[in-house]
Amino acid sequence: MPDDTPPADALFAAVLDPAYRADPYPLYARLRERPVSRQRDGSYVVSAHAAIRSLLFDPRLSSEDLPPSRRPRTGNPLKDWILNPIRNRIATAHRPLIFRDPPDHDTLRALVMRSFTVPRVEALRGRIVRDVDALLDACRGRDRICLVDDLSYPLPVAVICDLLGVPEADEPRFQAWATELATALEPDARHDEAGRHRIVAAFDAISAYMRDLIREKRRRPADDMLSELAGPGPDGRRLMGAFDLISTAILLLVAGHETTVNLITNGMLQLLRHPRELERLRADPERAPRVIEEVLRFDPPVHFRTRKALGAIEIGGVTIPQGAPVVLLFAAGSRDPERFPDPDRFDPDRADNQHFGFGGGLHYCVGAPLARIEAEIALVALCRRLREPRLVMDPPPYRPGASLRGPEQLHIGIAGID
Amino acid sequence: MSAAELAGIVVVGASLAGLRGAEALRRGGYEGPLTIVGAEPHRPYDRPPLSKHVLAGELAADATGLPALAPLRARWRLGQPTVGLDRADRIVRLADGTRLAYDRLLVATGAEARPWPAPTGGTLTGVFTLRGRDDAAALRAALAAGPRRVLIVGAGLIGCEAASCCRDLGLAVTVVDPNPTPLARSLGTGIGGVIAACLRDAGVAFRPGTQVRAFEGDGAGHVVRARFADGGAIEADLVIAALGATRATGWLAGAGLRADAGGLTCDAACRALAADGTPCPDIYAAGDVARWPIPVYGGRLVSVEHWGNAVEQAGHAARNMLAGPDDQRPYAHLPAYWSSQFGINIKAVGLTDGADSVAVVQGSRASRRFLAVYGRAGQTIAAVSFDQARWLPAYADAILAGRPFPPIRDATDRARPESLAPGFPSPRAVSADEFAHA
Known part of the structure; x- marks a missing residue:
């Protein structure tokens, strides 16, 4: 971490700075000195647990805070003056539901929840166990694995493809799109013109892919979520409009790619840093849910989400003015000493663990049950099967994202695989 | 230990409030004798499902028992209505003549459904009220028998929930209420109009501004008709009188407490007030029966029939019962309740x-x-x-x-x-x- 500590109103800029990626928690502690802290750029960072909780239920905070979609000039007048303005308007109006407010958000979310059922998720347990075993089997004979490449990334991708009904063989095509789209959650990428153009380009490419896939699902419905969402409802009418369906499918695919990977990797990183906890989990797999919840609190996959204040909001001694960007810094709230005793200690045995690892309120993570199952199975298998695991590099190198934060690679030295 | 101490704590009311109060006493470290008296023969049960899942036939009335969340080690006196209180001797009198001594008393007798008056048809068979588990079981059986038309008198929460269930069962339903819309008293007609529309869409015949004069029976004493105040009439072979509730304070008559059909008045610490307005250090109240000064609304005296209040107030009263006279904390509570009807989940906070x-x-x-x-x-x-x-x-x-x-x-x-x-x-x-x- 750089030596000079940033001033109070530039702390969030430092959070975005890759130099602090490996350990942003001291910055969070300083931000928490004020529950809500105004930053130089006019944004308000909310880092206290109570203030985040309260704002999660405040209807004046809008999730529709992305700048309007804009495609770059092409020089072709038909595109620049007719086609692209229409596509811009459609893309802006039919954003994925994490960027939507009620009432549209509620309608879309209800439809997703209807398909994302507990039985459907539970039914995946067996295949997740088999996938994890197969992925670890493939590492046999090596003295080092890269957890991200060998397990954390391929596992959730295979699972989300199965669940949605996306052919896994197409994975190489949409891997880059998914990574690009996920940067929409990063404030610096979304305000940079070139970054926005890259997001739009990825969105157009993945949209075209999804449109074809949805057409195929309508022709030959299968037992998967995409067929269900694309199919008719009980009244015989289509559940979602075409554009909402595409953006919802994209959201589920991207979320499946970019979040659980961090949960598994961060989880194993913490277990390797706390070998006693690794041993205890190896001895008693029943501890897995406690470990996962503590990882979600202590080192979560998603550190913050942004919102926009639709009206002036008084909170934590400040007034957030109308129109101001607001950052809900979940990872800071989950380490708030006002809420959690000894918050900087990794302690799966803590009794009361109401963390923000899956966000909260209206936009609480739809995929939480699936993420929990995947991480549980993966961490238990890693503890039980890796012989003498140790970190090769600590801290590991991180991916660029400050919101979707996790290691780019996690090399683990091993004496073998059982 | 003296004889007086051995009497221990008596909880009157084997209700949600009584049960949660008793648990809070044990969790608060109370080790002495604990007696729970209940007018009904049943262990404490949950009421919200009675007007919903039980009427719909999705849950048996006897499957509504509340789980004990802490070891109680209590003596149960069930099926024993309490008939009197002697404060001087610290005795509660039960219907069978038992005299039960107490050191501290928690009153959690709740409320009773307001019955239809006997002279105007209240004793006819086929006329039901809905408050307890046995009421719900009897009403469910009558609904399952397939009445030709159900008449519900009163479009409050219970009346509307019952109407919703009856329509789900495919029964013909008429709801009458003296007000222009359902839920007029709790939510006002502006919001109540939404439920009126739900009633209509669900196929309920809603008659606002209507008062029932009397029920008429056939030769066998079964209800066949309701006669309205305006002279009209409707054929109905099953009636649900959903007229609200009165507080179960009859047994406190003559005890020198501020108790009436509106509740047992308490101070901010949930201690019952004597007739002269002084709090009794040994008598507390919680749940529907308690009428207490609510801080959020400037100390106005209120009593509410809410599940959440029963739980919270019982816990608070229990805490104060175990605390010293100088450590009596005021009960701060924001009332809240929920209802589900016509596929809508209604939730409310505060008092309107x-x-x-x-x-x-x-x-x-x-x-x-x-x-x-x-x-x-x-x-x-x-x-x-x-x-x-x-x-x-x-x-x-x-x-x-x-x-x-x-x-x-x-x-x-x-x-x-x-x-x-x-x-x-x-x-x-x-x-x-x-x-x-x-």
């Missing part, structure tokens, strides 16, 4: 009494998905949500903080609130006497 304005701050009445806020003299006092409960905590905070009305503008789904007249009926029009023409 005296509201002079209502604003729909999110969603719309037309979509039947909205959040409405109630104001009095420019201050936010209550909020109700129809399928919009996720936002309710923000409004609960606003009520507790005494924020101006409306507390929140610029909501995501409604930039400007829609104001409407609350439309609360005058108190006279909703009394039970009006229903019954007693």
Whole structure:
């Protein structure tokens, strides 16, 4: 971490700075000195647990805070003056539901929840166990694995493809799109013109892919979520409009790619840093849910989400003015000493663990049950099967994202695989 | 240990409040004798499902038992109504003549359904009230037998929930109420109009502004008809009288306490008040039966029939029962309740009494998905949500903080609130006497 500590109103800029990626928690502690802290750029960072909780239920905070979609000039007048303005308007109006407010958000979310059922998720347990075993089997004979490449990334991708009904063989095509789209959650990428153009380009490419896939699902419905969402409802009418369906499918695919990977990797990183906890989990797999919840609190996959204040909001001694960007810094709230005793200690045995690892309120993570199952199975298998695991590099190198934060690679030295 | 100490704590009322109060006493470290007296033969059970899942046949009435959340080690005196209280000797008298000594008493006798008066048909078979587990079982059996038409008198929460269940069962239902809309007293006619539309869409015949004069029976004493005050009549072979409840304080008559059909008055610490207004150090009350000064509304005396209050107040009273006289903490509570009917999840916080304005701050009445806020003299006092409960905590905070009305503008789904007249009926029009023409 750089030596000079940033001033109070530039702390969030430092959070975005890759130099602090490996350990942003001291910055969070300083931000928490004020529950809500105004930053130089006019944004308000909310880092206290109570203030985040309260704002999660405040209807004046809008999730529709992305700048309007804009495609770059092409020089072709038909595109620049007719086609692209229409596509811009459609893309802006039919954003994925994490960027939507009620009432549209509620309608879309209800439809997703209807398909994302507990039985459907539970039914995946067996295949997740088999996938994890197969992925670890493939590492046999090596003295080092890269957890991200060998397990954390391929596992959730295979699972989300199965669940949605996306052919896994197409994975190489949409891997880059998914990574690009996920940067929409990063404030610096979304305000940079070139970054926005890259997001739009990825969105157009993945949209075209999804449109074809949805057409195929309508022709030959299968037992998967995409067929269900694309199919008719009980009244015989289509559940979602075409554009909402595409953006919802994209959201589920991207979320499946970019979040659980961090949960598994961060989880194993913490277990390797706390070998006693690794041993205890190896001895008693029943501890897995406690470990996962503590990882979600202590080192979560998603550190913050942004919102926009639709009206002036008084909170934590400040007034957030109308129109101001607001950052809900979940990872800071989950380490708030006002809420959690000894918050900087990794302690799966803590009794009361109401963390923000899956966000909260209206936009609480739809995929939480699936993420929990995947991480549980993966961490238990890693503890039980890796012989003498140790970190090769600590801290590991991180991916660029400050919101979707996790290691780019996690090399683990091993004496073998059982 | 002296004989007096051995009497221990007696909880009157084997109810949700009685059970949770007893558990709180044990969790608070009370090790002495504990006796729980119940008028019904049943262990404590949960009431909310009675007017919903039990009537619908999805849950048996005897499957509503409440789990004990802490070891109670209590003596149970069930099926024993309490008939009297002798404060001087610290004795409660049970129906079978038992005299039960106490050191501390927790009154949790709850409320009773207001019955239809006998002279105007209250004793006919086929006329039901709905309050207890046995009421629900009997009513469920009668509904399952397939009555030709169900008449529900009173469109409050219980009446509307029952109507919703009856329609789910495919029964012909008429609901009558003296007010212009359902839920007029609790939510006002502005919001009650939404439920009126739900009733109509569900195929319920709703007759607003209607008062029943009497029920008429056949030769066998079974109800066949209701006669209205305006001279009209309707054929009905099953009647649900949903006229609200009176507090179960009859047994306290002559005990020198401030008790009447509206409740047992307590101080802020949940201690029962003697007739002279001094708190009894050894008698506490909790749940529906308690009438207490509510801090959020300036210490006005209120009693509520809410599940959440029963739990919280019982815990609070138990805590104070075990604390010293100098450590009696005031009960601060924001009333809240829920109801499900016609596929809509209704949740409310705060008390609407005296509201002079209502604003729909999110969603719309037309979509039947909205959040409405109630104001009095420019201050936010209550909020109700129809399928919009996720936002309710923000409004609960606003009520507790005494924020101006409306507390929140610029909501995501409604930039400007829609104001409407609350439309609360005058108190006279909703009394039970009006229903019954007693």
